[in-house]
Each structure stands twice: as structure tokens, then as C-alpha cells.
Amino acid sequence: MRIETLSLQHFRNLETMEIAFDPKVNLICGDNGQGKTNLIEAIWLLTGARSFRGNRDGDLVRFGEERAKIEAKFFSQMRDQEISIQLGPKRQSSLNGVAVQSGGELSENFGAVVFSPVHLEIVKEGPQQRRRFLDTAIGQIKERYQKYLQNLNRILLQRNNLLRDVPFHGELRGLLDVYDEHLAQTSAVITVMRRSYIEKLKIQAEDIYREISGGREALSLRYIPSIDGPIEGLSGEELKEVYLAAIQTARENDIAYKTTSVGPHRDDLEITLDGLSARSFGSQGQQRSCVLALKLSEGRILKEVLDDNPVILLDDVLSELDAKRQAYLLREMTGMQVFITCCDPHVREQMEGGALFFIERGALTREQKEKE
Numbered sequence: 133m134r135i136e137t138l139s140l141q142h143f144r145n146l147e148t149m150e151i152a153f154d155p156k157v158n159l160i161c162g163d164n165g166q167g168k169t170n171l172i173e174a175i176w177l178l179t180g181a182r183s184f185r186g187n188r189d190g191d192l193v194r195f196g197e198e199r200a201k202i203e204a205k206f207f208s209q210m211r212d213q214e215i216s217i218q219l220g221p222k223r224q225s226s227l228n229g230v231a232v233q234s235g236g237e238l239s240e241n242f243g244a245v246v247f248s249p250v251h252l253e254i255v256k257e258g259p260q261q262r263r264r265f266l267d268t269a270i271g272q273i274k275e276r277y278q279k280y281l282q283n284l285n286r287i288l289l290q291r292n293n294l295l296r297d298v299p300f301h302g303e304l305r306g307l308l309d310v311y312d313e314h315l316a317q318t319s320a321v322i323t324v325m326r327r328s329y330i331e332k333l334k335i336q337a338e339d340i341y342r343e344i345s346g347g348r349e350a351l352s353l354r355y356i357p358s359i360d361g362p363i364e365g366l367s368g369e370e371l372k373e374v375y376l377a378a379i380q381t382a383r384e385n386d387i388a389y390k391t392t393s394v395g396p397h398r399d400d401l402e403i404t405l406d407g408l409s410a411r412s413f414g415s416q417g418q419q420r421s422c423v424l425a426l427k428l429s430e431g432r433i434l435k436e437v438l439d440d441n442p443v444i445l446l447d448d449v450l451s452e453l454d455a456k457r458q459a460y461l462l463r464e465m466t467g468m469q470v471f472i473t474c475c476d477p478h479v480r481e482q483m484e485g486g487a488l489f490f491i492e493r494g495a496l497t498r499e500q501k502e503k504e
């Protein structure tokens with residue numbers, strides 16, 4: 133999979149432009165605040181996902197403008213394809229000229245993995261960041277997944293409203309039964325999908341971490357759902373029953389606290405190094421290696437599902453890795469189209485071929501890479 137050309141209009145600080153990219157390595161150099169991450173973000177949006185920096189679509193439109201547009205011609209699944217995305221009050225996307233209803237339809241055709249300093253939060257911060265990582269990764273390979281998440285959020289919102297009203301209107305308890313049933317059903321479906329993804333992720337990430345650490349320490353991943361007891365091997369129907377029992381046990385507490393305490397919105401992914409929490413005890417370098425292992429695993433799984441190489445977006449991470457990890461990363465990227473941002477153009481000395489771009493105040497210019 134590779135992007136041939138990208139056209140941008142009113143996207144953040146980037147000038148209106150059409151750029152042709154190299155099929156392999158694209159190095160984007162520039163000082164701080166010139167628009168490097170903005171360019172990576174524009175490419176990432178072609179997957180149909182939201183901004184990886186957590187911004188709303190409206191924030192992506194250039195200040196003072198109503199709408200922004202991103203268009204790309206790319207080669208995927210053995211054919212030339214096109215994506216067009218209009219950002220504004222409402223996102224409108226099309227694939228090969230046909231309007232799409234969900235981001236999932238884009239990610240089936242355009243797959244990417246993005247790795248930026250913000251992703252350190254997967255290890256350093258709380259469970260919400262790990263859930264976001266899982267949700268974005270699973271959303272790219274399972275079109276229906278985002279719909280289940282939206283369903284879950286709707287049920288939680290309505291159930292929490294109900295929890296507030298129940299103490300004053302006892303007759304609403306019957307309605308709570310209905311919501312509990314929906315919550316258990318949707319929780320089971322999401323848990324099955326997360327469990328299956330984490331099983332794949334675990335195999336890849338543990339293997340990658342062993343290699344990048346030279347076997348010095350072992351990474352381990354474990355799915356921590358909000359329900360007690362082992363969930364391995366349980367069918368969707370069995371999981372639903374476990375959820376229903378847990379939700380009902382927690383009901384009086386939920387009413388007291390006016391919030392739902394059982395469900396996938398309370399899941400976590402435990403990341404340990406030699407049995408110790410990477411979040412609490414990992415060094416900066418070890419935490420960075422954990423994220424690298426997770427991101428590379430995400431790429432391997434995506435590649436397997438799409439039966440094609442995803443596009444790799446490395447935002448400002450190369451210079452943060454030591455020489456051994458850089459070499460590992462670049463080796464793993466062989467054959468893939470990669471976009472690398474950095475402040476120091478000397479990074480290009482490590483690369484063979486490819487295109488070098490300079491970015492200044494949102495304007496991108498291409499330079500041929502000089503042979504050393």
C-alpha cells in the first residue's frame with residue numbers, strides 16, 4: 133500500500149498543495165511548529181479514524197475557514213484508489229467517488245500505523261489511553277467495532293441518567309433491567325473482540341520486545357476486564373451471562389454513585405516488564421520500547437488482515453531511539469511506505485533512497501536526496 137499523491141486544502145497551518153510521495157521513505161524535516169505533525173495527521177485521517185492527538189474535526193480546519201479537504205490517490209489491493217475527506221461541522225468521506233457512511237469503510241482499503249510521542253501515554257498514563265489504543269487498532273480491522281462502541285456509549289449515557297432518577301422514581305427499576313440486558317449484551321461483544329485482538333497483540337509484542345531488548349527483559353500483556361474470573365474460552369453468550377450477573381450485583385452501588393461500574397469502559401491492558409508494571413517501574417527507555425513493540429505489533433496484525441503493508445507514520449520518534457532500536461525499526465519497515473518527521477535533516481544519512489521534504493510555515497518543498 134502506498135500513497136501516490138496527497139492534496140490538502142485549509143488543513144491546519146498547511147498550505148493548499150498537492151504533493152507526490154516516494155513509494156518508500158519520505159523524510160519530512162523542519163523546525164518546531166512548522167507543520168510536520170499536521171502533515172502526518174492529514175495522512176492518518178485517510179484511515180477514517182479521528183485525530184491521534186485527540187482533537188475534534190473542527191480543530192483541524194484552518195483558523196478562520198469553514199472546511200478543510202484532504203484527498204489522496206493511493207495504490208492498495210492491486211489497484212489505484214482515491215479517498216476524499218471533507219472536514220467541517222460534519223465529516224464527509226468518499227472512497228473512489230462513492231460516499232462512505234463509516235470510517236471503517238476507509239480503513240478496509242487504506243491502513244496505517246502512526247507512532248508519535250503522544251503514544252507514550254499508552255504506557256505512562258491511565259487505562260483510558262490503553263483503551264483508546266485498542267479501540268483505534270481494532271476499529272481499523274473490524275468495521276463493526278466502532279458501531280458497538282457507539283452503542284456502548286449510548287447505553288452508558290442513558291443508564292447513568294436512569295441511575296440518577298431511580299432513587300426518586302422506583303418504578304424506573306424495570307427500565308433499568310432492560311438497560312442492564314443491553315449493557316451485558318454489548319459488553320460481551322466488545323470483550324470478545326478485544327480479547328481476540330489482545331491475544332494476537334501479545335504474541336507479536338512479546339516477541340518484538342525480546343528482540344529490541346536483546347532478551348534482557350520480558351514484556352507481558354494481559355487483558356484486564358471489569359468482570360472477575362478468567363474470561364478465556366468463554367463464548368459470547370457465556371460472557372453476557374457473566375456481565376449480567378456482575379452488573380446486577382453492582383446495581384445498588386451504581387445507584388449510590390450514579391455511574392456504571394461494570395463494562396468495557398472500565399477495561400485495562402496490563403503491561404509488565406519481568407512481572408513489574410511498566411507504568412510504575414519502567415525507565416523512560418523501557419517505556420518507549422514497550423510502545424514501539426505495541427505499535428510494530430499493530431502494524432504486523434494490520435498487514436496480516438489487509439494482506440498488504442500498511443503505511444507507517446513516524447512522528448518525531450526516530451531521534452528518541454538509540455541506534456539499535458532505530459536499526460530494528462527501520463529493518464521492520466522494509467518494503468513499506470514510511471513517513472518520518474524530524475528536526476534534524478542528518479537523519480537522512482541513515483536511509484537509502486527516498487525523498488526529502490522541508491517544511492516551513494506550512495509550505496512543503498521537495499529536495500532530491502544527495503548521495504553521500
Ligand SMILES: Nc1ncnc2c1ncn2[C@@H]1O[C@H](COP(=O)(O)OP(=O)(O)OP(=O)(O)O)[C@@H](O)[C@H]1O
Pocket residue numbers: 143144145162163164165166167168169170171191192193194195448475
Ligand atoms: N486549525 C489550525 N489552523 C491554523 N494553524 C494551526 C491549526 N492548528 C494548529 N495550527 C498551527 O500548526 C503549527 C504546526 O503544528 P505541528 O504540530 O504540525 O508542528 P511540528 O512541525 O510537528 O512541530 P514540533 O516539531 O514542535 O512537533 C502550530 O504552530 C499551530 O499553531
